[in-house]
Amino acid sequence: GAVVSQHPSRVICKSGTSVKIECRSLDFQATTMFWYRQFPKQSLMLMATSNEGSKATYEQGVEKDKFLINHASLTLSTLTVTSAHPEDSSFYICSAPGQGMVGETQYFGPGTRLLVL
Amino acid sequence: QKEVEQNSGPLSVPEGAIASLNCTYSDRGSQSFFWYRQYSGKSPELIMFIYSNGDKEDGRFTAQLNKASQYVSLLIRDSQPSDSATYLCTLSGGYNKLIFGAGTRLAVHP
Numbered sequence: 001g002a003v004v005s006q007h008p009s010r011v012i013c014k015s016g017t018s019v020k021i022e023c024r025s026l027d028f029q030a031t032t033m034f035w036y037r038q039f040p041k042q043s044l045m046l047m048a049t050s051n052e053g054s055k056a057t058y059e060q061g062v063e064k065d066k067f068l069i070n071h072a073s074l075t076l077s078t079l080t081v082t083s084a085h086p087e088d089s090s091f092y093i094c095s096a097p098g099q100g101m102v103g104e105t106q107y108f109g110p111g112t113r114l115l116v117l
Numbered sequence: 118q119k120e121v122e123q124n125s126g127p128l129s130v131p132e133g134a135i136a137s138l139n140c141t142y143s144d145r146g147s148q149s150f151f152w153y154r155q156y157s158g159k160s161p162e163l164i165m166f167i168y169s170n171g172d173k174e175d176g177r178f179t180a181q182l183n184k185a186s187q188y189v190s191l192l193i194r195d196s197q198p199s200d201s202a203t204y205l206c207t208l209s210g211g212y213n214k215l216i217f218g219a220g221t222r223l224a225v226h227p
Contacts, residue, residue, distance in 0.1 A: 032213060043205060043217045044161070093160045097213040106215060108160040 002028045004096050006109035013084055014117055021079045021112045023050075023094030029074035030096035034106070035067075038091040050077040050094075084116045119144040121218035123206050129224045136193040138221050140206030143187070149209035150182060152191045154202045155220065161205055165191065196225045 003026040013019050023033055031052045036044040048069055049057040056069035068080040081088055092112045098105035120143040130136045138152075149168055153161035167173045167180040167189070179192040189208075193200055206218040 034214065043219045044215075046210075046214060046216075049212070049214070091158075095215075105163065106213070108162070111158075111160045113158075 002026075002096075002098060002107045004094065004107045004109040006092075006094060006112050008112060009110060010113045010115075012115045012117065015085050016083055019081045019084055019114060021081075021092055021094075021114075023077045023079070023096075023109050025075045025096045025107070028096075028098075030077075031074060032097060033071065033077040034095045035069065035077075035079050036093045036095070038093060038111075044093060047079075050079075052077075081114065084114070086116045089114055089116045119147065119208065119210055119216050121206050121208055121216055123218040123221050125219055126222040127224045128221055129226060130196050132196060132198060132225055132227050134196050134225075136196045136200065136223055136225070138191040138193075138204050138206070138223065140189050140218050140221075141187055142189065142206075142208055144208075145184075145187060147187075147208045150180070150189045151207040151209075151215070152178075152180060152189075153205040153207055153217070155205055156202045161217075164204070193223075196223075198225050198227060201225045 005024045007022045033050040035047045038044045047062045050069045050071040052071040058064045071077045094109045095106040123140040151166045152164045154164050155161045165180045167182045173180045177194045181190040201224050203220040203222045205220045210216040
């Protein structure tokens, strides 16, 4: 099946620094990717839709200037958490829809655990 | 706004028993429903999807959909300790988006 990778898998940073997370579709092209955030014991919350060749679409309440998304190619989307603070510590997961399937199959990356000190 | 409601659990069942996981959803127009399993510290993995009213079986798993009652369930037969995880009831929010419920934690004990 299709594979989505994320890098890094775990990152610890100091408050005020920026952190970049990469999401790659390894054997298929993804014009759209999704970024989710999951706090402990809570469900996944969609943050934004990353669109290749155009601006990302952010969900209500998500600060676009804080969570910068760049869909650089058909296989790569990046999420940059700017000026990270401890409250940004979370599990960040990306996904990409399977080709030709509307909502049927989403391939999830393994997630990136961010800890801001 | 589309919402998915699940009991957070934990639902504790003995090994070999049937585990029954349920959820309700708010948008009567929702068409596509999914059950994802998430192990602690891992990303979700798709267990089943269902679009039509009735039952859909895949191995030990049966998904049930009742659109009139806006109710979705997942039955796991012959539960195994390896089934212990959080199960996320999910529906399609359009444009390939997924809307997740809070998840039900299942614990299968030997």
